[in-house]
Amino acid sequence: MGSVDIALNVIIVGAGFGGLAAAIECRERGMNVVIIERYSDSNSAGDIIDFFPNGGKIVKRWEGGNVGKELHEIGADKIDVMELRKFDGTLISNIPWAINQEHRDTTYAGHRGNLHGCFFRCVQRLGATIVLGQSVKEYMEKDDAAGVRLADGQEFWGDLVVAADGGRSIARQQVLGLGDEKEGSGWAIFRTFFDSTEKQRSHPDLKEFMRTEKDNVRVWMSDHLSMLAYSWNNAEQVAWVLMHPDDNDIPESWSLGAAKEDMLPWIKEFTSPEAQALFEITPVGRTIDFKLVYRPPLEKWTSKNGRIILIGDAAHCNLPTAGQGGSQAIEDALTLAYCLQHCNRDVPLATEITQRIRYHRSNEVHKSGKLTRDSFHKVSWDEIMQDPKRWGQKRFPHLRPHDALETVSSQFEVIKQEIESGKNGSLDEVAMPLPPGGIFMTGDH
Template sequence: MSSTTLSVVVVGGGFGGLTAAIECKLRGMNVTIIEKYPTSADQGDVIDFFPNGGRIIAKWADGRVGRDMLKCCINQGNKFEFYNQKGEFLCEEPWNLYPHHYPHQFAGHRGEMHELCMNYAKEIGVEVLLGQSVVDYLGSDDDNVPVGVVLASGEKLLADVVVAADGPRSMARQKVLKLPDTKVNSGYAIFRAFFTMTEEHKKNPLLKSFSDPNEDMTKLWAGPDVHCLLYSWNKGNDVGWVVTHKDDQDIGESWSFPGTIEDTLKYLDEGSFEERFKEVVRQTPPGRIVDYKLVWRDPLQTWLSQSGRTVVIGDAAHTHLPSSGQGGAQALEDGVTLAVCLDRAKGDVKLALKVFERIRFNRSHIIHMSGVSNRDGYHQVEWTREFVEANPGSMTVHRLDWVIEHDAEKNAEEHFEHLAADVKSGKQGTLEELSLPAGGHIPAVALDAVKSQQSEEIHIDGHKINETVRKIVSSVAA
């Protein structure tokens, strides 16, 4: 079997699943993607892809998809401004950290951006099944049973490889990896919203500064236990905002709820936040606020089924906190890396998936952990202009070169052969030892946990982190 005769079923039509589907199709595979929602064009609020993810989109259709995305994304203006909770300006940095990032960095309305990617998938021949749910996985633990999925209608779809990109609440973790759901409240939640400014909004003196027809804006406010982001783009018409705050609510079975202006303002009033930002919250139209509980999930010990022909990717494998700034980009990196491995393995699915896991495992887990350290960095400082001047770089978006300059496709091409040789030879070692180095440093919060504890345990927000994380962190600390 060659890679061009492979059949691939992708469960989940988010950005990670779409990227895997598109990249596999571009390499000649037969791809079907299954998505339970009938449309995404009007769903969600703001998402961003820093250049390590955006460069993947930017090359599709000789750059056309990326150019179309820039038309609806933040691209007029190049400042990321930082304030304390009182509204005192602290510092700024470029929105595009380096000039060559401009065609590779995308941030805007999730639904609009997603529709561009979905349309391209259909254009190149990916079969898309919308409004259909997967209820079971076939052959994930038996070499003698074909892999595939069962739809809610009872229909079975068989394939050579199944890619579970079914998000944070992944059913595949239980059905394929046989894992209990280990979600725990991270101790934080976010309120988030998107809306289009009306003419009345633009006349409001407190909102006027966020509606500049000539400049897109990205701003962050930080205070004790709360930080806020505001995006304004599309000639000052579109606004998205996020408030990250402490939260101890029992998450139960669902962790996304309708949010209210009153609940959001409670956290902003406690921190005496700037009136301009609070007015954006007050003027958000009814029904547009989402109360989203931030759930921590331990990094998985493996992403592969027992049969080695089904794999979980994206948020199903590594559920990022938003403060990592990398949840979407890491899903895109997964998608293109998987496609490269399936192509290079020339039909040997088990080999492809093992190499894929070894390329991605350490890098994704280290970046996964960064969400905790980034968040705590904002929340545990009394921000003043004097502090920032004395500590350059203390209040920035944590865009490290080893993260955002990464070319996942090139990396997969460069490392496939020697990792495939390791797999074929049966090289011994733990998955952490057999996988590529992460490429950068462990977040300080995790490293400090290793250094400060005599025991073998690591705790974050009172949660005992599992053995996989301990091994990764300890190897870097050493």
Template sequence: MRRVERAVVIGGGIGGLTAAVALHRRGVRVTVLERAGSLEPVGAAISLAPNALRGLDVIGLGDDIRALSAWQGDGGLRAPSGRWLSRSSAAAAEERFGGPLVLLHRATLVDHLAARLPAGAVRTAAAAHVVDPGNPGGPGDPGRPARVGTPDGEWEADLVVAADGIHSAARRALFPDHPGPVYSGFTTWRVVIPLPGVEFASHETWGRGRIWGTHPLKDGRVYAYAAAVVPAGERAPDDERAELLRLYGDWHDPIPAVLAAARPGDVLRHDVHHIAEPLPAYHRGRVALVGDAAHAMPPTLGQGGNQAIEDAITLALPRARMRSGGGTPVVEDLPAYTAARLPRTTAIARQAVRVARLNMMTGRFASAVRDNAIAALSKAGPALLLRGFDGIADWRPPGDTARSGEAASGEAVCSRQTTAGDG
């Protein structure tokens, strides 16, 4: 009888929990070590595109999340005056990519994932770090297990999944010479609040060096986000709601209504960082990096959490494992994991940087040219605006008999509401 593999997941966010559930379903004994005192995530909402939803299908969660979709009818891109630059259709996006776009609170997704793990699999208030990445060994060589340190002692594991975020200690341990994340040039604000009696079309609005988005959630609340080009580390002299009023208070409806309903404590602010120089690999020894730990990107394509889900599913079900009928230990397929994920996520991250340069333009003339180009492109055909997501939203998990999406290429000129909740 084959020995049951043991995996330790560092980080109880979306990527870490998805990996834990996927590994658990493959018969791996999994423990999740989360630094925070609870699994309640920092952040507001996340947009899940069809690629991530197909990944969640693998662990039996896709349809539950699709049922939470709240985007119906038209939405699109606007100017601060309220003028529509382009219209987008939920139906057109679903037809093109084979599924809906779902916007939901991060806590909702975390709860769904955690509920699929056995009791005791998640340990909170458990800060963890890689002590030894281990060695998978080879023919005639059993190798050595990986070791993870915690305040309460060390854990040994056949596989360590490092999903410890953009400032990953595991990444620094595996690749100490890598420069790490850099400031993306802008900060973001997020808020989730009730907004009864206010009707609006789901939208994102682009100004000069500033953007805003407002979207409904299935539970009746509204998710709004903003981003602005500012120096790193800046904070409002009074409170962040007041800062939003200064920056966006004269923009079109329903933005003033959102700001009027929000309280200072409702507003979250975070500077945006990304990994500009790709890592040489997403694994070393018995440790695999997942999500922002591997390829943090700006939120301008709404793909950070989506790519973390893709990572997790690919790690648990790599192609070699699928061919072998599940008999190959996961750790033996880590080179295949890097080969599958590094080119794709590098291309998507670079595209997200290019889109950030586009929608965060600060020059008056350049912004006007951008807006006119978007409006002209929209008149030429809404499908053109969706092409920036070809090769991204049409991804399928390893082993899917349908055609999987290839690595993203080209530059998106405009898209559906892009920044939504991917922080």
């Protein structure tokens, strides 16, 4: 990809998918990278995550395609359709998983921990400095540098700090002067992942879901609940999630366990033998209850001097129902790294161009998560059954084809000239507009 004449020093806070993607993109452009993560090892938790072509195109370029190949090898790469079913198992519609071969080649899905490990190993191979088990307590900025102070007192300084530390990022408060603005959605999601045994795979009601010649995705819907399940890698890996009312106002956490008896009031509404069998084989102690919290989009992603920028969930905390959290973070990472590469060491210019390119697109995706969440729970069966295929496409819209590298390479000079000519204002006013027709191929998003 080429490199800058004098390598920029980039500090990345957070080794989630966005932080790791930023590290990869910056290292492949010759920058020096330090990535700081509060956890002591690569993330092995979580259930399923998807990266769709807008993010997958970026991943496919890494290390000459080797990262993408590994993701396909360890993930779910044999999905043909998403089966949309009524709560009793009645098939409503088959939603194509990929619209063409390129779409399939650049779509990745699998266990969050396994895919995360693939990103992490790429960062290691590219030679970034990785600091694990250390929390950032303070973001700091000077006119010509930015840094962080860790809990143990260590300080790291560089040309830029990238805050990629999630929706509860302390950078929102310290860098942007914001509180943790959020609203309870009234919903939560039971989430689980497990490696299946031969006995579990041979359950008589799971013959179709546990087919080994393909990877499988099911969605069951009731009037106010939804359940999504995957099986892949010869049905040896299984994950499912169930969105339900947050009637107990649970705390926001990635580790809040859910007892099987607590799930029964919601599971029993899915009378499909397949859904019931899937719940039956789920091991005890492998399910969490994840609170859905909506955080509104930010009006600005950068610090006063432009040497700290928030990306990924720290900047736009997508609900899982958008299906785009990981892919949007990767788009941020690519855009930022390209701008840094071409900014002639003017880091504030690079971060300003980045947020102007990404702002409206990321916010439109962000908004779609809320709309999609609500659409699952306002089901009109009469409307659905009149045209099941059309409704399914509306409920699961594809993003229009988008190449973040092509976008930033074509817009960098345009936006640079706008900034240099004095085009100022809020991001809502000066950011790159959405394309005609919006960003979704179908649906009312």
